Amino acid sequence: MSTLAVHAEQPVTGVPLVLLHAFPLDSGMWDEVARRLDGVPVVRIDAPGFGSTPPRSEAGLEAFALDVVAAIRELGAEQAVLAGLSMGGYVAMAVAEEAPGALAGLALLSTKASADPEPARAARLEMVAAVERGEPEPAAGMLEKLLGATTLRERPDVVDRVRRALAAAPGEGLVWAQRSMAQRPDRLAALAALPEELPALVARGAEDGLMSPEDADAMADALGTDVVEVARAGHLLALEDPATVAAALADLHRRATA
Ligand code: MLT
Secondary structure, eight states, X not given: OOOSOEEESSOOOSSOEEEEOOTTOOGGGGHHHHTTOTXXXXXXXXXXXXXXXXXXXXXXHHHHHHHHHHHHHHTTOSOEEEEEETHHHHHHHHHHHHOGGGEEEEEEESOOXXXXXXXXXXXXXXXXXXXXXXXXXXXXXXXXXXXXXXXXXXXXXXXXXXXXXXXTOOHHHHHHHHHHHHTOOOOHHHHHTSOTTSOEEEEEETTOSSSOHHHHHHHHHHHTOOEEEETTOOSOHHHHOHHHHHHHHHHXXXXXXX
């Protein structure tokens, strides 16, 4: 049995739409998207150390990716439409490399296929060190990077929600995720190797300061699709514009199951 916390809105029949969350949030990040996906068998999975999935001492997105595939099979499905936002996208790309046959469709939101440059890797390990030193709220400084200018200016409810999530981010989850993301390889070739006809979606917020237009273009080119650019939204697309994200995912799921 997989040790992952797997949340399904309803009994899963057919091809599930599996949602993988961003760092350092949990599957609750998808609440507003999931409630707009009536009729789609939505499944949400918490990453190790976040939400209700127990922490792991060994870093590696690949082991988590294989556990996601095992969880899909435990639901009785051979394949799933996998949708990952940011860190969730890194995990979905690890599935694309390790178990491409498990994919009925792939959505990559606010993410990138490239590995970290050295300064980004060092910043991740600095957060790990901050957790280990026992510093309070080591992820709190991420707020302005995760949300777009429009959300920061006009959506105090979303800002407050993310601020609270960052303050509550669990230390063991932070350590596992930052170490895992720091060691992930470039996965553009794994995307290009997927079957040409695989239904795919690439989306980024127009105000995302973390993932560049070039990152999105590279993934879209590898997958043979176009980038959906979401206006007035930053990095946390699922919280900043859940209606657009839900509509795009419903369309992808329809294409994958037609
Ligand atoms: C995320 O939103 O999951 C993170 O910003 C990803 C990252 O740190 O690369």
